[in-house]
């Protein structure tokens with residue numbers, strides 16, 4: 001087992017899967033030099049045919065990934081910042097997501113999209129958004145939000161092998177996070193949540209960069225005998241409802257922490273599922289800790305005020321446990 | 324071209340403001356005093372200054388992630404710009420926008436933009452608004468060579484052409500989009516030829532010659548005001564600094580271009596070129612130019628002091644201005 005960071009985990013997953021299947025290839029803006037380092041060196045291993053810098057034309061190259069997938073290859077398509085998906089929305093939502101269904105199951109769409117999201121310190125509203133909620137109500141897509149290097153590697157490898165369009169969202173603030181990652185063919189299945197920490201008093205579902213924050217809050221509250229069970233769903237579509245409901249059945253309380261917005265967000269979706277299918281387990285209202293319903297502001301104190309943080313997670317937990 | 328001494332002095336002042344402002348912003352960002360992504364336009368001053376010298380206050384511009392120069396040229400105040408870049412409440416956008424998003428509607432600055440190609444349709448709509456309101460204001464849209472590969476570029480040129488909108492599309496071709504050389508991702512050598520596809524005039528302009536930029540822009544503005552439609556100008560230029568301040572830390576030196584290439588372009592410095600022209604044509608004395616530099620340095624020092632002394636926004640302001 002080796003300690004690697006989030007970015008290295010991406011790099012290893014890409015290299016292994018590209019090694020495994022000659023019909024995989026990588027394209028995106030500046031993937032050759034790699035601004036964040038995730039695709040660094042892949043050009044040397046796989047050559048210019050399979051590692052392609054695209055023009056700055058998201059609608060065009062995202063659509064080209066759709067066509068390449070329909071025609072039998074397995075594209076891995078990087079959309080630098082997830083906010084730039086807006087420039088390619090049609091190709092993701094009308095084309096990639098729907099064409100299998102609309103063709104009566106003829107098309108397969110084995111595309112992996114990778115994109116950096118989230119607040120990372122003064123990147124402002126057009127580079128800091130958590131955009132997966134925008135894709136949650138588009139049937140046909142799978143959404144993956146890893147919270148650490150080990151899951152990153154295992155989930156990305158599964159995403160690449162999946163025969164559906166999968167978007168892997170990489171939080172920009174997790175880049176340097178280091179962790180032991182299993183060697184060999186390390187796969188994490190899509191649709192299986194991770195219990196990051198067992199607890200008795202309250203279930204804390206945390207998504208993406210909220211997971212390390214949730215773990216810190218859980219550590220802190222442990223000292224006051226508030227026992228927090230932290231669950232990382234890892235994938236939002238498919239969502240491991242059973243893992244969440246089983247935990248709530250045990251703890252009878254739930255807080256959901258997500259960096260997305262409150263309105264129409266991933267936390268809202270999970271809250272609705274718990275209210276619907278877990279109502280009898282609940283001893284307290286379902287609480288969501290999310291970012292505010294504002295575009296993410298530039299100035300550090302404003303950004304801090306907009307984004308869900310440890311203090312707000314802690315307050316929500318205290319609220320539902322009444323301590 | 325008939326140009327008064329006063330106009331020449333203004334143009335030089337603008338270019339100096341951009342050069343000194345950008346150099347300072349780069350240094351402050353390197354020193355960690357500025358949050359977020361910072362893109363500077365050192366070496367590209369002539370296109371901003373030349374284009375905006377052909378515009379009046381009621382004309383409008385759209386800008387880019389590399390927008391400080393455009394905003395300064397359109398009259399943006401250094402103090403309020405600097406405060407915004409510092410994230411202060413006294414900044415142009417109350418700290419909500421930052422370096423990539425400065426706006427001053429009162430000066431016709433519809434905004435810098437974090438989305439490559441995001442400004443072109445907005446400029447087109449701004450041109451449309453002038454037509455609908457029966458005004459003869461024009462809109463200039465700055466964008467890079469990289470942006471000319473976005474669909475928004477092509478859709479905007481076509482729309483502006485068919486509706487004969489008063490828009491000047493200004494491509495600042497600095498040879499790179501981030502770290503990718505233009506020729507590896509762009510189907511043509513000259514962006515200007517793309518105008519032909521939309522039936523509008525397209526001109527290659529020496530983007531480091533501020534007077535040439537002014538001349539071409541003035542023609543395009545006259546056409547636009549007369550209701551004859553848009554023009555595409557391609558200003559050939561070069562960025563001396565990295566795509567983003569601090570990129571050497573993760574890319575290393577010389578990762579995507581040779582030092583000698585940068586040095587060669589420095590010899591074509593738009594400011595030195597203008598100074599030489601002034602000397603050769605006996606237009607402005609070097610003493611006058613020196614005074615402008617000194618004045619600009621003072622103005623800039625005041626702007627930094629203003630930004631530093633200003634307060635950060637209060638957390639409670641985070642929910643202001645989401646809706647009208």
Ligand SMILES: Cc1ncc(C[n+]2csc(CCOP(=O)(O)OP(=O)(O)O)c2C)c(N)n1
Nearest residue numbers: 084389437438439467468469470499500501
């Ligand atoms: C839609 C979109 N795609 C990608 C980016 C990331 N990005 C920021 S600047 C840039 C390069 C832009 O190149 P160009 O248009 O030539 O302008 P320059 O930076 O050279 O001034 C890229 C790819 C972005 N901000 N927006």
